[in-house]
Amino acid sequence: MAEDQAPGEGLARPDRTLGEIGLWQFAPYLMNRIMGRYNANLQTTLKTQNLTTAKMRTLAVLAVVPGLTINELSVYAVTEQSTMSRTLEAMEKAGLIHRRARDTDARVREITLTDAGRAEFDAVWPLMYARYEDMFAGIDEAERTAFIGTLQKILKNVRLHEI
Structure with missing residues (x-):
């Protein structure tokens, strides 16, 4: 990248249309499509568990990061706050969760x-793990590691533009 070139400049012209890029080359479409299929494949299984x-996302997040507030949990679980409240x-x-006042601030519920x-x-x-492994069938460990690293960079970039 040239020193006077902004990050990302030159990678895509702002006047390019989606038709020129194509759906199969447009990362947001691919990510949504992948997660839509992952969730749909998992949904049948979740119904048998009454979830x-x-x-499921709430259980998964809290299993790894306990003591979150509703706002934090909404972000981690990628769920609207109103949906999270009902959930x-x-x-x-x-009897699956417990809410309690935070030790450092009784107004905040963890x-x-x-x-x-x-359980x-x-x-x-x-x-969930079986469906996760299905997504990576035929993808070797180096590709998987590189892909996860790229996703983490993308998430960081997207978070830089949060309002």
């Missing part, structure tokens, strides 16, 4: 899994 995608109410009624919530996640994780 929605939002509940958490249902999960609390089912969400954690209960033992039942952990629910432990039951669904093998199914």
Whole structure:
């Protein structure tokens, strides 16, 4: 890249149309398509566990990062806050999560899994992992590592432009 060239400049002309780029070369389309298929493939399995995608994501995130607020959890689980609120109410009624005041600020409520919530996640994780492995069939470890690294860079770039 030339010193006077801005990052990303020259990679895509702003006047290029989606037709010129093509759907199969347009990363946002591919990412949405992949996740749509992943979620659809997982949905059948989730129904047998009486879980929605939002509940599954909530269980997964809280299994790794306990003690999040609803706002934080909405971001991690990629779910609208209103959907997250309804999801958490249902999960609390089912005994899967617990909300408690944060030690450092009683106004802030932290969400954690209960033992039942952990058991629910432990039951669904093998199914989630199997679908995850299906996505990477035929892709060697080096390609997978490079791909994950690229996704992390993209996520960082996207977060730089958050409002």
